[in-house]
Amino acid sequence: MTEHSPSDLQFYLTAETACPYLPERHERKLFTHLAGKRSADLHNMLSKHGFRRSQNIAYRPACEGCQACMSARVLVGRFEQSSNQRRIWRKNLDIVSTDVFPHATQEQYLLFKRYLKDRHRNGGMSEMSHLDYEFMVEDTPVQSVVVEYRERTPLDEKPGRLLAVALTDILPDGISMVYSFFEKDQPRRSLGKYMVLDQIERARAAGLPYLYLGYWVKDSPKMAYKSSFKPLEVLGNGDQWQQLDDAQVGPERDK
Incomplete structure (x- = not known):
C-alpha cells in the first residue's frame, strides 16, 4: 500500500x-x-x-x-458511561437511529435551519441555503453516512419525528463526526451528547478504536462537553496523540 x-x-x-x-x-x-x-x-x-x-x-x-x-478522539474500547451519561442514554431509549445514504432532504434542512437559528444565529453557517446544505451532505469523496434520529412510533408504522441528524465519515480506525444538529425544543434529552454516546457504541460494535470529535478548546464553553467523554486523546505538540487528564480539563463539567 x-x-x-x-x-x-x-x-x-x-x-x-x-x-x-x-x-x-x-x-x-x-x-x-x-x-x-x-x-x-x-x-x-x-x-x-x-x-x-x-x-x-x-x-x-x-x-x-x-x-x-486540539484534535480530539474518544478511546472507544476503554470508554464507560458516567452516571450523567447513563441518565442521558435512558432518556433517549425511545429514539430510533437509522443509517441513510448521504442525501439532503427538506426535512433535514428545516431541522438544520432551526438548529442554527437557536444555537448559531450569527455564525458563518446561518445563511446557508438548501443548495449549500446539499453540498455539505452530498459533496463527499470518502465513505460517509447520515444517521437520522427519530422518535419511535407505535409498531414503527411510519417514520417518527426527526429529532437529530449526524453526518459521519467512516475511517479505517474509527468514526469521524463531521457535523451534527438537533431539535431545539427537547432540552431534557441532551441530544448533542446522546448522539456522541450513540456514535461511540456504533464504533464499538464495528470494532473501531476511535471516535473523532473534531477540535477541543479548553477555554471555550462550546467545546467543554467533549472532555466528559473519557478517556479522550488530543493531538499535542509534535503531532503526538496523548490522553487528556483532569488537570488539563479544569473543573468538572460533566453535569
Whole structure:
C-alpha cells in the first residue's frame, strides 16, 4: 500500500477571520483538496494529523501564536458511561437511529435551519441555503453516512419525528463526526451528547478504536462537553496523540 505524508500534498492558507471559539482572537486554516482515487487514503492519513473534512476539503487550524484547538478522539474500547451519561442514554431509549445514504432532504434542512437559528444565529453557517446544505451532505469523496434520529412510533408504522441528524465519515480506525444538529425544543434529552454516546457504541460494535470529535478548546464553553467523554486523546505538540487528564480539563463539567 502506498504511504502518504502531509509533505506530499499542496496546501493553502485561508485569510484571517474572527475566531468562533475564543473572544478577541482570529483564526486561519491550512487546507488541501481531497480528490481522485487517493481521497480515502489521504483523508485517513490527514485525520491522524488533526485535519477535519468539509465537503472535499481537509483543513486544520493554523493560527499565528495560538494552538488552543486540539484534535480530539474518544478511546472507544476503554470508554464507560458516567452516571450523567447513563441518565442521558435512558432518556433517549425511545429514539430510533437509522443509517441513510448521504442525501439532503427538506426535512433535514428545516431541522438544520432551526438548529442554527437557536444555537448559531450569527455564525458563518446561518445563511446557508438548501443548495449549500446539499453540498455539505452530498459533496463527499470518502465513505460517509447520515444517521437520522427519530422518535419511535407505535409498531414503527411510519417514520417518527426527526429529532437529530449526524453526518459521519467512516475511517479505517474509527468514526469521524463531521457535523451534527438537533431539535431545539427537547432540552431534557441532551441530544448533542446522546448522539456522541450513540456514535461511540456504533464504533464499538464495528470494532473501531476511535471516535473523532473534531477540535477541543479548553477555554471555550462550546467545546467543554467533549472532555466528559473519557478517556479522550488530543493531538499535542509534535503531532503526538496523548490522553487528556483532569488537570488539563479544569473543573468538572460533566453535569
